[in-house]
Amino acid sequence: MATLFIGQTKVFLPETDSTNSYAIELLKNVNAIEGTVVHTNKQTQGKGQRGNGWIAEPEQNATLSIILRPDFLSSKKAFYLSKITALALHDVLTEILNDSQFDIKIKWPNDILVNRKKIAGVLIENSILNDSLQWCVVGIGLNINQEDFGALKQATSIRLLNKKTCNVESVIDTLFMHFEKWYLRLKRSEFAVIDETYLTHLFGTKALNTFEKDGKQFRATVKGVNETGLLLLETESKEIRTFDVKDVTFIYPASA
Numbered sequence: 001m002a003t004l005f006i007g008q009t010k011v012f013l014p015e016t017d018s019t020n021s022y023a024i025e026l027l028k029n030v031n032a033i034e035g036t037v038v039h040t041n042k043q044t045q046g047k048g049q050r051g052n053g054w055i056a057e058p059e060q061n062a063t064l065s066i067i068l069r070p071d072f073l074s075s076k077k078a079f080y081l082s083k084i085t086a087l088a089l090h091d092v093l094t095e096i097l098n099d100s101q102f103d104i105k106i107k108w109p110n111d112i113l114v115n116r117k118k119i120a121g122v123l124i125e126n127s128i129l130n131d132s133l134q135w136c137v138v139g140i141g142l143n144i145n146q147e148d149f150g151a152l153k154q155a156t157s158i159r160l161l162n163k164k165t166c167n168v169e170s171v172i173d174t175l176f177m178h179f180e181k182w183y184l185r186l187k188r189s190e191f192a193v194i195d196e197t198y199l200t201h202l203f204g205t206k207a208l209n210t211f212e213k214d215g216k217q218f219r220a221t222v223k224g225v226n227e228t229g230l231l232l233l234e235t236e237s238k239e240i241r242t243f244d245v246k247d248v249t250f251i252y253p254a255s256a
């Protein structure tokens, strides 16, 4: 595989509760090296954002966690790990969904949408020591061959879009390549290119969308993300407001 360190050490588990939880245990119990990937075919208690779960049909999808030791990054810049993960997923999908009809977007903070439906989710867990990131677990769920998402109407997969089965291992290898490319850019402090590319692919910058804060809905346009990862929104009254991921919900865009 054409990477230097991402995925060069792999822990494959036929079944586990959560690859993120397993990776965190690995970090606590053995000196897991940077780039180690924990990968499973069957995740029974996948963790999602905001305490939600992540359900993925066994053997059909990518459910994996990448262990990083980004001690070069100050904790104030931790959101860059979310940005590069979203950009790596964007690049993988651009390569595999080789068709201009697919509108691939990053929904803040790091969901990936294709034609307004969610195809991938990311859960990053990290440990901070003396203001720098001691370790980081990047958990990625990417829908590859799953066709039925039950009640989740706003979900899609590579197979549903491309209308053919896709080799899960080769998608994962492509993901490792793009992830390593973006991680190395981050290591070289190429913040401007990361910021610009992230903004280019950000969903909701062209039109008003619905958001919810404290049970109240409002309409706003996405203006960008600040250095610490706060979302900048322009409300209908042209006021610019910043929001933390804990405080605001991006109401799922209705399908086009």
Ligand code: BTN
Binding pocket: 017, 018, 019, 020, 021, 045, 046, 047, 048, 049, 050, 052, 053, 054, 062, 063, 064, 065, 111, 120, 121, 122, 123, 139, 140, 141
């Ligand atoms: C989201 O809510 O969108 C984030 C979902 C993240 C799911 C992935 S699957 C692999 C890794 N292990 C977990 O328990 N969660 C992440």
